[in-house]
Amino acid sequence: MNQLYTGEFYGQTNQTLHLKDITLTDTEYTLDFVDWHYHENAYFTFILQGNVIEGNKKEIYNCSAGSLLFHHWQEPHYNIKPAGYTRGFHVELKNNWFEELDFNIEKLRGSIKITNIDVKFFLYKIFKESKIKDATTALAIETLILQALAEMFRHSNTDLDKNPLWVSRIKEILFYEFSDKLTLDYLSKTLDIHPVHLSRDFSKYFNCNLSDYLRKLKIEKSYTLLSNNQLSLTEIAYECGFSDQSHFNRCFKSVSGISPNNFRKALFK
Numbered sequence: 001m002n003q004l005y006t007g008e009f010y011g012q013t014n015q016t017l018h019l020k021d022i023t024l025t026d027t028e029y030t031l032d033f034v035d036w037h038y039h040e041n042a043y044f045t046f047i048l049q050g051n052v053i054e055g056n057k058k059e060i061y062n063c064s065a066g067s068l069l070f071h072h073w074q075e076p077h078y079n080i081k082p083a084g085y086t087r088g089f090h091v092e093l094k095n096n097w098f099e100e101l102d103f104n105i106e107k108l109r110g111s112i113k114i115t116n117i118d119v120k121f122f123l124y125k126i127f128k129e130s131k132i133k134d135a136t137t138a139l140a141i142e143t144l145i146l147q148a149l150a151e152m153f154r155h156s157n158t159d160l161d162k163n164p165l166w167v168s169r170i171k172e173i174l175f176y177e178f179s180d181k182l183t184l185d186y187l188s189k190t191l192d193i194h195p196v197h198l199s200r201d202f203s204k205y206f207n208c209n210l211s212d213y214l215r216k217l218k219i220e221k222s223y224t225l226l227s228n229n230q231l232s233l234t235e236i237a238y239e240c241g242f243s244d245q246s247h248f249n250r251c252f253k254s255v256s257g258i259s260p261n262n263f264r265k266a267l268f269k
Helices: 095-100 117-132 138-157 165-177 184-191 195-206 211-228 231-239 246-254 260-265
Strands: 001-004 011-021 022-028 033-038 040-050 051-054 060-064 068-071 077-080 086-094 111-114
Touching: 011 033, 011 138, 022 117, 022 138, 040 060, 051 138, 051 260, 060 111, 068 117, 068 165, 117 138, 117 211, 117 246, 117 260, 165 195, 165 211, 184 195, 195 211, 211 231, 211 246, 211 260, 231 246, 231 260, 246 260
Parallel strands: 001 033
Antiparallel strands: 011 022, 022 086, 033 077, 040 068, 040 086, 051 060, 051 077, 068 111
């Protein structure tokens, strides 16, 4: 079984950025199939464009634009690329980086598909910083990585089995219906929960209020659509449930710190 070393990924790597014990690569997936292999470093894989299937010892992940995986070091896996263009952004973290920060990632062993929106937003910001490359880039990226890992640990330490049933139900409803005109009355009746109870307790399980969570879902979808340069910003705004492009621009910038147009430019830079 092949081992890949720092900065090595199958395909065509268009950009590599080396920081202290952190390596970032922007890679096109050019091979239809990559046999079992492993990497010497723990790393994130963030799919920016296209689709890829990744299998490991326990699971098979179908990844599209916006999918995020975290791999423990030396975790064997294989890849299958469907037809079409696929591009991934990788953030590698050497063992020394974790040791110097006294960071124990034993709870994050294996390969994990991350669905947490806030962690994904941190990775989008890291990608943006990798394209800026100025005097504060290294500090910004390391800070964002620490925030992403802290959020992952917070989520992994939550006993999901003890959450009320409505928590998983509302997460599914919001994921599929976020662009519709949802109301508190509709959600409370669907979940059979008093609206006061729902609005009061939502932030305990989602770390933000209901309206902020809906905006995050809309922005997350817009990130994936921005990789399609055939779509105008107005089309993306409506597709994601915003009333107009101006509203979309404001919300996107408040979350990402950059306009959707400038993010798209960075994506194709």
